Amino acid sequence: PLDHTVKMMENKVFPAFPSATRFCVASSNQTGFLCDDRATCIKASQVCDGASNCRNSEDEQEQLCGDLPHSLPGYLVFHCSNPRYWVYANQRCNGMNDCGDCSDEMGTAACPLCGSGWWSCSPVLYEYCSCIPRRLCRDSIQHCLDWSDEYVCTP
Numbered sequence: 001p002l003d004h005t006v007k008m009m010e011n012k013v014f015p016a017f018p019s020a021t022r023f024c025v026a027s028s029n030q031t032g033f034l035c036d037d038r039a040t041c042i043k044a045s046q047v048c049d050g051a052s053n054c055r056n057s058e059d060e061q062e063q064l065c066g067d068l069p070h071s072l073p074g075y076l077v078f079h080c081s082n083p084r085y086w087v088y089a090n091q092r093c094n095g096m097n098d099c100g101d102c103s104d105e106m107g108t109a110a111c112p113l114c115g116s117g118w119w120s121c122s123p124v125l126y127e128y129c130s131c132i133p134r135r136l137c138r139d140s141i142q143h144c145l146d147w148s149d150e151y152v153c154t155p
Contacts, residue, residue: 023075030090031075033059044076045088078104097129105129119153121146 024041026032032041035054042053048065058064069077069086078092079085080099087098093111095118098104105111106129114120114131121144123132132143137153144153 022073026090031088032090033076035059043088044090047072047076047088078109080104081107095128095131095133097126100126102129119144119149121148121153 022034024032024034026041026043031044033044033047033054034041036056036058037054040054042059046053047059048068050060053059064071069079076089078087078089080087081101081103082099085099087104091098092104092109095105095114103109117134118131119134119137120131123129124142124145128143132149134153134155136143137149137155140150143149
């Protein structure tokens with residue numbers, strides 16, 4: 001039986017169930033949040049998204065979602081290079097420019113090289129940072145500054 005009593009700390013309410021024990025690995029090897037049933041692991045970006053993804057709605061509770069991102073456990077958050085911005089941990093290294101400055105895909109994000117479904121280049125569109133999805137190769141639209149997506153890359 002889990003103890004669900006609440007403790008006060010610096011005028012903020014925190015569940016007695018420590019947030020550190022809620023870390024789990026969700027689908028596609030992404031950082032996750034463990035629900036009260038200790039079996040359901042949801043992606044970090046599903047916490048405080050306005051939809052209850054855990055049976056008891058613990059992923060939408062006020063003490064967790066009341067002061068984003070400060071109320072979230074640190075493992076669920078990635079801070080962009082601009083201190084005013086943050087993304088969920090599972091949005092780091094996902095190939096998309098979620099921070100707006102590519103800091104979630106480059107530098108301190110320490111992302112691996114482009115995966116098999118990606119092509120490495122300097123993208124034309126700011127939607128991507130250093131790789132584009134291979135499905136965009138040879139589609140008669142320039143996605144890489146050097147046009148390698150149209151002349152070298154294979155889908």
